[in-house]
Amino acid sequence: MDHTVTVPEVRSAKGERPLVMITAYDAPTARWGESAGADILLVGDSLAMVVLGHDSTLSVTLDEMLHHARAVMRASRRCLVVGDLPFGSYQTSVEQAVESGVRFLREAGVHAVKLEGLWPERVEALVRSGIPVMGHLGLTPQSVHSFGGYRVQGREVEDARALVAAARELEAAGCFSIVLEGVPAEVGEAVTAEVRIPTIGIGAGVGCDGQVLVVHDLLGLSQPPRPRFVAPYARLGDAAVTAISRWADDVRGRRVPTGEQSYHFKPRAAAAWRRRLIREA
Numbered sequence: 115m116d117h118t119v120t121v122p123e124v125r126s127a128k129g130e131r132p133l134v135m136i137t138a139y140d141a142p143t144a145r146w147g148e149s150a151g152a153d154i155l156l157v158g159d160s161l162a163m164v165v166l167g168h169d170s171t172l173s174v175t176l177d178e179m180l181h182h183a184r185a186v187m188r189a190s191r192r193c194l195v196v197g198d199l200p201f202g203s204y205q206t207s208v209e210q211a212v213e214s215g216v217r218f219l220r221e222a223g224v225h226a227v228k229l230e231g232l233w234p235e236r237v238e239a240l241v242r243s244g245i246p247v248m249g250h251l252g253l254t255p256q257s258v259h260s261f262g263g264y265r266v267q268g269r270e271v272e273d274a275r276a277l278v279a280a281a282r283e284l285e286a287a288g289c290f291s292i293v294l295e296g297v298p299a300e301v302g303e304a305v306t307a308e309v310r311i312p313t314i315g316i317g318a319g320v321g322c323d324g325q326v327l328v329v330h331d332l333l334g335l336s337q338p339p340r341p342r343f344v345a346p347y348a349r350l351g352d353a354a355v356t357a358i359s360r361w362a363d364d365v366r367g368r369r370v371p372t373g374e375q376s377y378h379f380k381p382r383a384a385a386a387w388r389r390r391l392i393r394e395a
């Protein structure tokens with residue numbers, strides 16, 4: 115157990131310092147998050163869209179999530195790592211939720227799981243089994259069809275009240291933190307004030323206890339259009355296309371690999387090789 119960010123530490127960060135969570139899907143993205151000093155790496159089901167090319171998060175399977183979570187764990191040393199339970203891996207029954215959580219901890223080695231929506235009995239059963247749970251409320255992408263698209267949630271007073279009540283229920287069920295996605299900043303602030311566990315916002319305003327972003331959005335690696343709350347801090351996708359185009363030009367112009375980039379005979383072998391070629395000419 116050399117990971118220094120723990121579930122109790124995340125809990126006690128509330129009111130003390132803002133939490134930083136970033137998604138990671140493989141060893142390089144995990145290393146980037148670790149080196150940048152993030153507190154939490156989320157192996158998010160956004161993997162389906164930004165890595166696997168699906169048009170929603172609904173298609174990714176638990177086995178695919180585990181494959182990527184294992185890669186993240188190989189590269190992570192300090193961060194708390196949370197595995198996102200994908201669509202279809204916890205909705206069927208409490209037992210299914212616990213089985214999926216157990217697989218995440220046992221087969222991938224993550225420290226906690228996240229699930230979307232108000233499922234207090236699943237949360238209780240997972241926590242009872244020793245599996246820490248992060249909740250996720252608001253614009254929960256696995257419910258995209260119920261919402262009729264990726265629409266901001268909680269814009270009416272009644273919906274906002276329901277979100278506050280749901281957050282309280284998740285806290286009572288044992289969640290150690292809650293992601294709030296795509297809700298008015300006022301709702302982010304209200305939920306944060308109403309629960310004693312940290313809220314981690316994405317499109318939920320600056321009043322949450324922490325923030326999370328999809329790493330591909332932050333780095334300019336995902337396809338536009340990007341949501342309003344994403345200001346790319348880099349344009350790595352553009353930089354990648356420029357680099358590959360420059361290399362392709364050099365290949366077509368036979369400028370690469372250069373002599374220095376090539377392997378060569380040892381000196382005596384080079385001389386012998388030249389003598390042989392001369393004799394055979």
Ligand code: KIV
Binds near residue numbers: 157158
């Ligand atoms: O899957 C994901 O990346 C997420 C974050 C957006 C919170 O759930």
